[in-house]
Amino acid sequence: MGPVLVYMLDEFDVSIARWGTVLAVAAVCYGLGAFALSRLADRFGRRPMLIWPVGLYAVVSIGAAVAPNFLTLAGLTFCGALLVAGMNPAVHAASRDLSPQLGRAIAYSWVSLAFTMGALLSTAVAARTIPIWPGWRPQFWIAAAIAVVTALVLAFFYRDLSSRVRGQVVRSSADADDGKSEVPAKGMGPAASAVPDAPRAVAYYDGRLVYRSGRLWMLGTTLLFWSLAYSTVAAYVPTSLTQHFQVEPAKAAGITSYFWLVFTASVFVSGWLSDRLQVRKTVTAVGGLTTGLCYFVVAALPVGTPYWKLAVVWSLTGWCAGFIYPAWCALFSETAEQVTPFGVARAFGFVGLLYPVAGVTLNLGLPQVVARWGWPAWMQVAGASCVMCAILVGFGHGPWWRPRRGTLRSRP
Numbered sequence: 481m482g483p484v485l486v487y488m489l490d491e492f493d494v495s496i497a498r499w500g501t502v503l504a505v506a507a508v509c510y511g512l513g514a515f516a517l518s519r520l521a522d523r524f525g526r527r528p529m530l531i532w533p534v535g536l537y538a539v540v541s542i543g544a545a546v547a548p549n550f551l552t553l554a555g556l557t558f559c560g561a562l563l564v565a566g567m568n569p570a571v572h573a574a575s576r577d578l579s580p581q582l583g584r585a586i587a588y589s590w591v592s593l594a595f596t597m598g599a600l601l602s603t604a605v606a607a608r609t610i611p612i613w614p615g616w617r618p619q620f621w622i623a624a625a626i627a628v629v630t631a632l633v634l635a636f637f638y639r640d641l642s643s644r645v646r647g648q649v650v651r652s653s654a655d656a657d658d659g660k661s662e663v664p665a666k667g668m669g670p671a672a673s674a675v676p677d678a679p680r681a682v683a684y685y686d687g688r689l690v691y692r693s694g695r696l697w698m699l700g701t702t703l704l705f706w707s708l709a710y711s712t713v714a715a716y717v718p719t720s721l722t723q724h725f726q727v728e729p730a731k732a733a734g735i736t737s738y739f740w741l742v743f744t745a746s747v748f749v750s751g752w753l754s755d756r757l758q759v760r761k762t763v764t765a766v767g768g769l770t771t772g773l774c775y776f777v778v779a780a781l782p783v784g785t786p787y788w789k790l791a792v793v794w795s796l797t798g799w800c801a802g803f804i805y806p807a808w809c810a811l812f813s814e815t816a817e818q819v820t821p822f823g824v825a826r827a828f829g830f831v832g833l834l835y836p837v838a839g840v841t842l843n844l845g846l847p848q849v850v851a852r853w854g855w856p857a858w859m860q861v862a863g864a865s866c867v868m869c870a871i872l873v874g875f876g877h878g879p880w881w882r883p884r885r886g887t888l889r890s891r892p
Contacts, residue, residue, distance in 0.1 A: 481557075484606060484616035491616070492550040502554045504840060506561040511836040513565030518573075518829020520566070526825070529570035531634045533563040538627035545620035565832055573813075573825035574638075585760065588809035589751030592802075596744050690816055690823035691830065698875040699815055700831040702764075705865035705872070706804055707838035709771065712862045713739055713801075716846060717794070724855040725785055735791050739798035746802020753803075757882050760811035761873045767803025768870030774800055775863030779856035804869060815877040 481488065489499060520529055540560045547553040571591060606619060690696055713736065721732035754763045774797035781793065816827040849858045 481616075484610070484619050487616035488553070492553070494550055500843065502557055504843065505554075506557050507836040507839040509558045510561040510565040511833045513562035514569055514829045514832020514835070516829075517562075517566030518569035518825045518832070526570045526574040527634070527638055529566055529825075530574065530638065531631050533566045534627050534634065535631040537563050538624040538631065541620045541624035541627060545617045545624070568832060569825045569828040573828060584813065585754035585763075585806045585810040586748065586751035588806040589747040591809065592747040592805050593744060596740055688823065688826075689820045690827040693816075693819045695875050695877070696812075696815060696819065696827055697830075698872060699812055700827070700834065702808060702869050702872040703831050704834040704838050705868040706768075706808070707835060708842055708865040709775070709862045709869075710801070710805075711838065711842050712846070712858070713797075715842070716858075720855040720859075721790065725781075725783060725790065727787065727790070731787060735787070735794050738791050738795045739801075742795045742798035743802045746799045747806050750803040751806040754807040754810060758878075759880060759882055760807045760814070760878050761876050762880050763807040764804055764811060764873045764876075765870040767800055767807070768866045768868075768873070770800035771797060771804065772863040772866030772870070775859050775866060779859035779863065801866075804866075808869075808873065811873060811876040811878060815875075818877045 485499070489495070517529060517533075537560060540556050540563065544553055544556045544560075547556060571594075605622060609618065609622065717739070718729065718732040718736050721727040721735055722729055727735070750763055750767065754760055757763070774793065778793055778797070781790070812827065812831070813824055816824045819827075845861075846858050849861065
């Protein structure tokens with residue numbers, strides 16, 4: 481919607497404030513949808529929760545393309561948020577299923593890439609098609625076509641692992657060849673050791689243990705603080721560069737693009753490093769501390785800072801920020817496995833409840849902070865949020881330092 485939002489607001493004569501209210505409600509729908517639909521991903525498998533939401537998203541896109549009024553469009557926006565929320569935990573859980581621990585962080589690096597590449601695809605398609613098909617409605621027809629193609633690709637090429645295989649944690653291909661694949665952790669429940677695939681209901685009920693894990697809830701809170709820092713860049717950094725540093729809008733967009741380009745490269749480097757060293761907590765904490773430091777540096781820069789210096793600082797911020805999410809996802813999934821291997825999707829689902837909290841805090845809190853104390857004050861808030869990420873990863877399961885050869889790679 482971003483590239484064609486101005487057309488939508490103009491056609492329906494809607495203010496940006498009213499549209500912001502719609503997005504706030506959509507964020508709540510997203511959180512509730514992630515919590516509720518993640519249960520289905522554990523109950524019926526990842527495949528249905530990947531194919532059907534994408535297919536239904538095509539229906540929602542077609543409905544938006546022919547929406548007769550703003551209320552209809554708003555309702556479809558809520559439905560779209562619900563469907564995206566249903567896909568997100570399933571994607572994260574499927575990434576856990578298909579990647580051993582020695583390749584898990586790099587798999588989540590690809591998930592991280594989806595966020596940036598999705599935004600780039602949206603803007604690139606809009607830039608090339610709006611001159612041909614003016615207005616906002618054609619973009620939703622294009623979105624529907626992409627959704628149909630994606631659903632068909634998933635239907636033909638993606639298959640779920642069986643519950644028996646999902647109940648095991650395969651550390652590496654070398655371990656599997658040696659017959660040393662890790663056995664389910666103590667306390668996983670009766671379904672973890674089940675050999676046949678039949679008792680899917682037993683595995684599903686065993687997965688409810690994730691809701692009772694205080695460690696998982698505390699580790700999941702990391703994403704609340706990371707979302708504040710991440711969304712600050714996505715939504716407000718170009719505006720802050722223009723208002724505080726008097727940078728021209730085009731140049732402000734260029735500086736922000738440096739962040740995303742470096743960030744994209746960094747997530748793969750950090751994912752490889754996390755898998756190589758098997759110290760998820762250390763990689764995430766280093767990323768949180770260094771990113772927080774970069775935000776504090778931004779807050780301390782004076783008005784009139786040269787363009788090149790701003791570009792260097794935000795590029796460095798993007799590099800450090802790339803070390804947070806992939807390693808955290810690997811840490812969170814492995815911590816969930818220590819509770820039960822059959823509740824990973826639900827674990828990512830209840831973390832989705834924190835997205836609306838972050839969104840409301842950002843969109844209601846940032847304007848108040850900036851109005852009273854200026855943009856540097858909010859950059860300090862974002863920096864403190866990154867530091868909190870570094871602190872909260874201590875609740876995750878695994879070592880801070882690389883264990884010696886011949887010892888287990890992860891300990892409580």
